Amino acid sequence: MKSIRYLLEYIFIVIFFNLFKILGYRISSDIGCLLGKTLGPLFRSKKIIINNLIKFDSSLTPKKIENISKEMWGNYGRILSEYPFISDFRKGDLNRFIKIENIEKLDEIKKGQPVIFVSAHFSNFELMPMIIEKAGVNLAAIYRPLNNKMVNSIMEPLRKKYICKNQIKKGINGVRESLKFFNQGTSIAIMIDQRVSEGEKINFFNNPAYTTTIPKQFAKKFRCKIQPVHIERYDKIHFKILFDEQIVVGENTDEDSISLKLNQWLEKKIKKNPTQWIWSHDRWK
Numbered sequence: 001m002k003s004i005r006y007l008l009e010y011i012f013i014v015i016f017f018n019l020f021k022i023l024g025y026r027i028s029s030d031i032g033c034l035l036g037k038t039l040g041p042l043f044r045s046k047k048i049i050i051n052n053l054i055k056f057d058s059s060l061t062p063k064k065i066e067n068i069s070k071e072m073w074g075n076y077g078r079i080l081s082e083y084p085f086i087s088d089f090r091k092g093d094l095n096r097f098i099k100i101e102n103i104e105k106l107d108e109i110k111k112g113q114p115v116i117f118v119s120a121h122f123s124n125f126e127l128m129p130m131i132i133e134k135a136g137v138n139l140a141a142i143y144r145p146l147n148n149k150m151v152n153s154i155m156e157p158l159r160k161k162y163i164c165k166n167q168i169k170k171g172i173n174g175v176r177e178s179l180k181f182f183n184q185g186t187s188i189a190i191m192i193d194q195r196v197s198e199g200e201k202i203n204f205f206n207n208p209a210y211t212t213t214i215p216k217q218f219a220k221k222f223r224c225k226i227q228p229v230h231i232e233r234y235d236k237i238h239f240k241i242l243f244d245e246q247i248v249v250g251e252n253t254d255e256d257s258i259s260l261k262l263n264q265w266l267e268k269k270i271k272k273n274p275t276q277w278i279w280s281h282d283r284w285k
Contacts, residue, residue: 009043010150013080017154021084025094028081029237036077037070049279055207056274071275075233079124083158090130090162098127102243105227106135114138114185115227115246116215120193120266121278123233129164129189131241132229140166140181141189142174142214164189175214182218187227190214192262195283202259205267209284216258219249226258228265233276 016035020028046069053065060068088094109115117139119128129141141164146152160167166181168174168188178188192212201208215226226247232240247261270277 032077032081033074036073040073114187117189138186
């Protein structure tokens with residue numbers, strides 16, 4: 001059954017990627033939003049999303065939960081429909097749709113020690129590493145391959161060519177590869193919002209959740225800075241990328257406070273735009 005579903009997903013992606021490229025960016029994003037709201041709930045458990053939203057805010061009404069879920073799938077659909085235009089974003093043809101705040105921080109990073117960029121699956125998250133690399137920062141991004149290997153065979157080359165050429169597969173070997181890149185002067189980008197099988201349980205919306213320790217480990221080992229970066233969608237097809245205040249780790253910095261501080265940063269971003277975060281990950285499993 002799963003193999004049939006994966007095949008259908010692959011066929012869907014191939015057909016619509018080609019169609020979207022013909023229709024253009026604006027129309028494709030709107031169609032993707034509609035498709036996401038319609039088809040999204042068929043691909044992931046509604047129960048996971050509901051449970052996650054209750055952990056986020058137990059006072060949410062069923063109607064509010066339904067609205068957040070619907071808008072989340074709409075954003076997911078937009079992301080998918082925007083993939084065919086990643087090359088246009090990379091070449092600068094769609095620069096008018098992106099605003100960047102505090103981009104001068106990237107100039108500082110280029111001149112100094114590499115950093116750990118941390119972010120989460122907000123809005124069109126793929127644009128963040130692309131912008132960082134385009135600015136001239138040596139970057140390697142940690143990623144998790146898609147479960148659907150057929151779809152991954154489309155997405156992975158796109159990521160390497162247009163988003164970030166240095167892609168590191170998540171896992172033990174990925175940590176070793178990250179260390180190698182970092183020692184060569186390359187900054188590392190990692191998403192900190194996904195569930196990990198190994199890590200430490202840190203409070204996330206007042207519920208313990210396994211949290212990656214990679215940013216903390218690198219910061220303590222190399223005394224490097226952690227650079228949070230965030231992306232927001234506005235007016236449907238426009239984006240604002242923000243480079244927030246860096247986390248500086250000193251010799252006497254409490255290790256546990258680093259991961260907690262990152263989770264608290266993430267909580268603030270989610271509270272501001274709950275519909276732009278992907279709630280379908282089983283974050284508290």
